[in-house]
Amino acid sequence: MAGRWMQGLYSVLLWIIPALTYLIGGVLFIRGIGDLTIGTLVAFVAMQTTLFPQLNTLLRVATQVRASLALFTRVFEYLDLEIPIKEAEEAQTFPGGRARGHVSFEDVHFAYPGAERDTIAGVTFEVPRGTHTAIVGSTGSGKTTLGYLLSRLYDVSTGRVLIDGIDVRELTLDSLAGAVGVVTQETYLLHASIADNLRFVKPDASEADMVRACEMAQIHAHIEALPQGYDTIVGERGYRFSGGEKQRLAIARTILRDPPILLLDEATSALDTVTERAMGGALRSLSEGRTTISIAHRLSTVRDADQILVVKAGRICERGTFDQLRAAGGEFSRLATGGRQA
Template sequence: MRAYADNDYPADHKPDWKVIAGLWPYLTEFRGRVIFALSLLVLAKLATVATPIALKYIVDYLDQNRGADMVLWIPVWLVVAYGTLRFGSTLFNELRDAVFARVAERAMRRVSLRVFRHLHQRELAFHLDRKTGGLARDIERGTNGISFLLRFTLFNIVPTALEILMVSGILLVVFNITYVLAIAVAVVVYVVFSIRVTEWRTRFVREANARDNQSNSRAVDSLLNYETVKYFNNERYEAECYDRDLEDWEQARLKNRLSLATLNAGQALIIGLALIVIMAMAVREVANGEITLGDFTMINAYLIQLFIPLNALGFVYREIRQSLVNVERLFKLLGDEPVIVDKSNAPALSVQQGEIRFEQVRFAYRPDRPILRGVSFTIPAGHTVAVVGASGAGKSTLARLLFRFFDVNEGRICIDGQDIREVTQDSLRSAIGVVPQDTVLFNDTLYRNLAYGRPGATEEEVHRAARMAHLEHFIRSLPDGYDTRVGERGLKLSGGEKQRVAIARVLLKNPPLLILDEATSSLDSLSEQSILSALKEISRQRTTLVIAHRLSTIRDADTILVMDGGEIVESGNHDALLARDGHYAQLWQQQHQTRSAD
């Protein structure tokens, strides 16, 4: 699925109005609340429609009793009724919103959680290809779009249509059909004009949004690269580029404003002409004595009540149209099924010994570029097997396949004789601990990042894991200790400190199987030795697969596999491979010479 941004979503894309039907499950969860909210909506509209009638009787009573002895309590009670109806209309609308709030907010919550879970179920390939910014905007706009559609479809379009029908019925019964026809013609012309002009000006709205995004991106990018700008004395150049973007934004905004003025002026013209025609009809009938002054007032009040909600039709239509597109994207995202799924009634993985076996495994990320070509090897229970080789040989792919980020194309991977495709992903990943090459931390406290290895762990267990990972001394040196915030992606910590956090997490998780994926490749020699001692501690009594770049880190491995071109070309321990004077010996010699030169 492609996540479109404001400025690259196809302008000719038409929203699918069937999307509204997909919102029905979110209404049925609180069916009683929805029915109650709709009842309050009807009561609010009845009060609104009855208000001009009360006003009519006030005016008629005052007009007919002008200059005569007047019974004071009658107009007083009519005024009280008029005020009560106005208050009732507002009260019922507010109660309606309060009752329906739970429905809309729960719908947003349900969808957000559903999308969140769905994204975590998606395969690694999806997350490698995604545009995080566009994906986040799709989720945000989609959930907000659901709330907007629920509210405005039920509480703007439906009430307006209901009010038009009620008013038309009253005018038809009390007066004559010409008023109904005049209002119907005005409403149809108004709606058609608003929809057509809104469709026309949508491109200007999109263009303004695109130029706004472009200018903001330029400003943010320039400020984030403040030091680079200073290094090359390019302040003036950056300002000129930003001003060009702002000029484009200014022109786009101008077009947007002018098109909006056209829409508003056209709507006002239609309303004005409708008022002139209908009020002229009423004036003629008042002059002929066919209707009273109160009737005239009632007709005027009804026209005002009808055209106030219609006045926002252009905005409402545009927003509903955009919300439909946003919700459609969100439902499309939810409709894309994960590639890696559990088989029906798959059992949980049972780890008795912890033997790992790759059997004639073939795999390719793309059909035209094979990565693994019939790889077979076994890691006996409790042993450590290291895999080395040049970049692109397929080392890290072995770890990804074992963790089932991807499924093999041919062959199989077994743990204690169980094909990992036949067991649940949850049980498989619970049994494997990973110390990755690049440890990414959450922007939270050090304690919470450590406890992430097992969120239910006690404080003492977290502290013990930190001690075993040789983090205790470092944490004590921090002013805030375990409450120190590590920053975005853990950037406030050094590479070695982040690696120790990763090791502590795995110790806390305490899995029977372990993957060390180039866990020391980015560290200096001093940090490397400290990390290696911690790694030896956690790999003791565990079946361990080590993906290594620095050969010095895997000298003590039980078996070393040398990969080249997606195949295992050598295997044995460190001394035996050196004696063979093959691929491994060449790699060792190259790294030894590089270190000596450094």
């Protein structure tokens, strides 16, 4: 706004000052005051037209300085923010260095900062090691927030989230990051090659490891068809790839990382039906021997889950297998048959 006012003032002066110069100079010339001549008056106005562009340049520099100061203020305010998630002073790692994969939520309550009510209210459930648990519910029910709490993007207000009986707040951040592999519907790819994006989670991964992970994610054939193969630059945020291709790359990256716990938050939301069916087999292969928690809208992705949790208004209102919940005629059945996504 300061810059716009300065530019506006300059535009007004650009038109007013020459007019005032001619007016005052003409009056002085007619009345014979001083030694002013028409040539002097014209030369003075010509000098003004030469000086004004330089003044405009100075004003633009002043505007850029103001804009830069405002930008730096916002950047440093962000950098100076206190990190809300901190590692405990006596944080521990998993026995043996790797999590087994048993997940528990114990009477978990959580409210976002400034919220008037809890987003999660009294949620308790267990995901045994090596099983698949699906979390479904209408939009805004709190199912994605449960994933945030497991990966400790937020800390619970009350209650506990446990992995192998250890509160996630008592784990080192590296141990927790190594235990939970997250694939979300919003993929994050770096402006680098496909290989670099894959090796971001495992720098020492061999080419054979990357090929195996991409084959499981049903993306290897597409990469091989590219002129530069795994050396292809994906572009900023992966703009050179479709939504489904980006999600499969993200899944391949998680496969390469080999975490004992998989958190799939709408991991197949950008896939077409044919690709989703192919991915279903890949995800089942990937899930073998791992604890899998999938947050989904498509009922087709939760049909084979060992248990399904139906979340409504931050609470678990139903739990069971797909067939049990369909037969119960409750919230899950309504979501499945009422023309709305689960």
